[in-house]
Amino acid sequence: QIKTFIIEQLQDSVSKPLAGVRLTITAGPTREAIDPVRYISNHSSGKMGFALAQSAAKLGAEVTLIAGPVDLQTPTGVKRLDVESAQEMLEAALANPSDIFIGCAAVADYRVANIAEHKIKKNAQSGAPQLELIENPDILKTIAEQNPAPMCVGFAAETRDVETYAIDKLKRKKLALIIANDVSNSDIGFNSDNNAAVVLSADERVVFEQQSKTSLAHQLAHYIANHFHQNFRR
Amino acid sequence: QIKTFIIEQLQDSVSKPLAGVRLTITAGPTREAIDPVRYISNHSSGKMGFALAQSAAKLGAEVTLIAGPVDLQTPTGVKRLDVESAQEMLEAALANPSDIFIGCAAVADYRVANIAEHKIKKNAQSGAPQLELIENPDILKTIAEQNPAPMCVGFAAETRDVETYAIDKLKRKKLALIIANDVSNSDIGFNSDNNAAVVLSADERVVFEQQSKTSLAHQLAHYIANHFHQNFRR
Numbered sequence: 001q002i003k004t005f006i007i008e009q010l011q012d013s014v015s016k017p018l019a020g021v022r023l024t025i026t027a028g029p030t031r032e033a034i035d036p037v038r039y040i041s042n043h044s045s046g047k048m049g050f051a052l053a054q055s056a057a058k059l060g061a062e063v064t065l066i067a068g069p070v071d072l073q074t075p076t077g078v079k080r081l082d083v084e085s086a087q088e089m090l091e092a093a094l095a096n097p098s099d100i101f102i103g104c105a106a107v108a109d110y111r112v113a114n115i116a117e118h119k120i121k122k123n124a125q126s127g128a129p130q131l132e133l134i135e136n137p138d139i140l141k142t143i144a145e146q147n148p149a150p151m152c153v154g155f156a157a158e159t160r161d162v163e164t165y166a167i168d169k170l171k172r173k174k175l176a177l178i179i180a181n182d183v184s185n186s187d188i189g190f191n192s193d194n195n196a197a198v199v200l201s202a203d204e205r206v207v208f209e210q211q212s213k214t215s216l217a218h219q220l221a222h223y224i225a226n227h228f229h230q231n232f233r234r
Numbered sequence: 235q236i237k238t239f240i241i242e243q244l245q246d247s248v249s250k251p252l253a254g255v256r257l258t259i260t261a262g263p264t265r266e267a268i269d270p271v272r273y274i275s276n277h278s279s280g281k282m283g284f285a286l287a288q289s290a291a292k293l294g295a296e297v298t299l300i301a302g303p304v305d306l307q308t309p310t311g312v313k314r315l316d317v318e319s320a321q322e323m324l325e326a327a328l329a330n331p332s333d334i335f336i337g338c339a340a341v342a343d344y345r346v347a348n349i350a351e352h353k354i355k356k357n358a359q360s361g362a363p364q365l366e367l368i369e370n371p372d373i374l375k376t377i378a379e380q381n382p383a384p385m386c387v388g389f390a391a392e393t394r395d396v397e398t399y400a401i402d403k404l405k406r407k408k409l410a411l412i413i414a415n416d417v418s419n420s421d422i423g424f425n426s427d428n429n430a431a432v433v434l435s436a437d438e439r440v441v442f443e444q445q446s447k448t449s450l451a452h453q454l455a456h457y458i459a460n461h462f463h464q465n466f467r468r
Contacts (some may be wrong), residue, residue, distance in 0.1 A: 034274070036393050036417070036418065037276045037277055037278075037340065037391070037393070037417060038274065038275070038276045038277075038342075039274070039275060039276065039277070040268070040272065040273070040274050041272070041273060041275060042271045042272045042273065043271055043272075043273070044271075071305055106271070108272075109356050110362050110363070118393045118394055119392060119393045119417075121399075122343050122369070127369075128344050128366075128367040128368055128369055129344070129367065130364070130365075130367075131365045131367065132362075133362040133363065133364075133365065134362055135356070135361075135362055157271070158353060159270050159271070159352045159353045160352055165355075183270070183271060183353075184270065
């Protein structure tokens with residue numbers, strides 16, 4: 001197995017299957033401000049997205065990594081853009097057209113309608129404030145609707161009915177591939193270094209067993225590169 | 235100035251003004267779950283609280299540091315307890331009685347009334363979900379109402395009318411001291427390594443100029459130790 005891995009690494013360095021391909025990937029959570037000190041966010045660590053960015057760069061891709069607030073080092077040879085909110089992430093994604101777009105970030109579905117300019121104070125009279133939420137733009141769907149559109153790859157991180165939700169998302173957003181995983185399992189969840197995934201497309205279902213995020217990213221990058229060459233290279 | 239600092243350090247190591255004193259300090263933000271993947275939090279880095287815990291330990295205190303989710307190393311000689319929510323922080327604070335209690339954490343004022351067991355899905359029909367918030371327990375006020383109560387020190391991190399809010403908090407929560415700072419100034423705000431503060435008590439107002447959080451923590455620990463010996467040592 002080590003031998004196979006070394007041979008693969010050597011092949012990558014020679015063949016560079018993503019040479020000349022522009023690949024944009026989003027990673028990490030977004031933060032949606034409530035007021036100057038409070039925000040809504042989620043447990044995404046960004047590790048999977050950063051590992052995928054690294055793997056894609058090793059395969060020769062010109063990688064733009066659009067990162068939410070995470071505490072991770074920028075992978076070698078990758079252009080990184082840091083953002084906070086879903087709206088900022090969308091703007092960065094639209095400003096960096098690509099051949100392959102991977103939406104790995106855990107983008108907030110909703111943001112606060114009226115962000116308070118000053119810290120909201122507790123008020124015994126009026127009780128708890130109501131947080132009015134409005135829907136954020138759907139980054140992956142917006143990118144998939146561009147013309148020309150890149151090959152779009154989504155992630156479905158769910159706590160139940162993982163593949164059902166994933167297939168729905170694949171169709172609804174017109175994605176080429178969706179990578180589904182169960183984040184209710186803490187062995188492979190948001191802050192773990194391990195992950196397992198099922199990759200679904202219109203006509204395939206491929207299971208990737210539990211392994212390190214680095215190793216999984218390597219396998220996924222190869223799978224994405226193959227899918228791109230078979231279906232999108234014009 | 236360097237000479238003064240070295241002399242102070244030597245004096246600390248000899249005199250240990252907080253020897254035998256139990257000091258509990260909270261630090262960092264809290265996270266209030268919305269569902270298994272989403273949460274409400276704030277921009278507190280925990281740096282000021284960790285620096286104060288370190289300084290208090292150097293002055294000989296038996297320090298218990300109750301930390302929200304932060305990315306910081308445990309200071310030498312400090313007992314650290316990691317928590318997530320305000321309720322967990324309160325339980326840890328009540329379980330660790332002290333002679334001096336410093337509430338440095340940016341505790342969420344509100345939590346979500348009904349935490350969803352599974353990830354909340356977007357639903358085109360029902361629109362954005364309403365987040366019903368309920369008030370969290372006030373940790374500092376609860377500790378100040380214990381019998382016997384420790385000497386209680388609060389922080390007021392505000393974006394405007396800083397001292398007005400601070401004095402109100404000092405009186406309302408029956409604190410011995412309150413340390414006020416303006417977090418709208420990004421030079422000294424939540425993620426900065428610098429800070430400035432005004433310490434207010436019933437009969438004093440002392441200004442601490444902008445400096446590193448480590449240096450400020452050292453000065454504040456001395457001030458707190460003096461206040462404890464003058465007013466609380468029985």
